[in-house]
Amino acid sequence: MALRVLGVDPGLTRCGVGVLDAGTGRAAHLVDVGVVRTAAGDPIDRRLLAISRGLEHVIELHSPDVIAIERVFAQDNTPTVMGTAQVSGIAILLAAQRSIPVAMHTPSEVKAAVTGNGRADKKQIQSMLVRLLGLPGPPRPADAADALAIALTQLWRGPGPVRLDASGGARTSAQSVWAEAERSTRRARESSTSRF
Template sequence: MSLRVMGVDPGLTRCGYGVIDAAGARSARLVDVGVIRSDSEETIDRRLLAIADGLREKIDAHAPDIVAVERVFSQSNTPTVIATAQVSGIAILLAAERGIDVQMHTPSEVKSAVTGSGRADKKQIQRVLVRLLDLPAPPQPADAADAVAIALTQLWRGRGPVRLDSTGGARTSAQAVWAEAERRTRRARERSTSRF
């Protein structure tokens, strides 16, 4: 059975979405990509409603198995962070209402998963997407390409519900396994050191 992932790059003016299907080992097929827009002249409630309506339509049309959302890791622009968090909450809520698993990935996790470097720029990500998905050109605008990259990250990093770590950050199932392995290694080192 094929796995379908919808990536969401949350934004209040442009919310990117990208839907991909697993197509074998580390390969995927692009199903749909684009952005949902809200009018910057409207009030915040109307803008959030426009984004919610658009996301609801895309989720219902494509019935993804997982919705993967970009998590803002750190940013100095507080209004942007708040707007991004509000749109992220909409995506998470809409998925939860439909019983769809949700995952969150930081921008550096996405860059690393797609290009192999956590410091890759948008152009590098877009070039990789064109090659991996056999596209004639990168998805436009950049928010749409970012959403596809988020979906690919989820496809390659495994599935499972969002869990919050001890710092309140979202952690994927793969990250949880990695963190547990690190804890065990640290404990083993401490035990061996304390013997001397």
């Protein structure tokens, strides 16, 4: 079974989600892409609950092997950083509850992985995603494209036991067996706990 990565571009108004399966070599296949939205005028507790439910739905629907999240970085806009950090925490918590490994990637790491340039702009990233994933056009809004770029970064450069090999090739059969065992255990645990 192919390695499946859920990329999360955390945001309070639009939280991007992108799911990719590893192909052979450096190939990747699109499974799903979109955003979880909340209204800016809603209370923060309702917004975080809506994002939690949306992310939980995507995780349950696609059963990712790893969740890759954009790492919060410092900027002048404190409310934006706070919202991003809160949504990141939700994604990390949901992963931990399901024993799904989490990886964090900075924006410059993502840009370098996808375009070869750590200072690439969003248009360059979207253009590369279209080419690399064979898409008819860039995913909209930009948060969705960013989530795919984060997932692709994890497929190509991600650390940990469920990753592509160092050359970007397919996992070994032992890695595949390990990942499938982890996935089966996680699903069995979720099935047994959901009955109560």
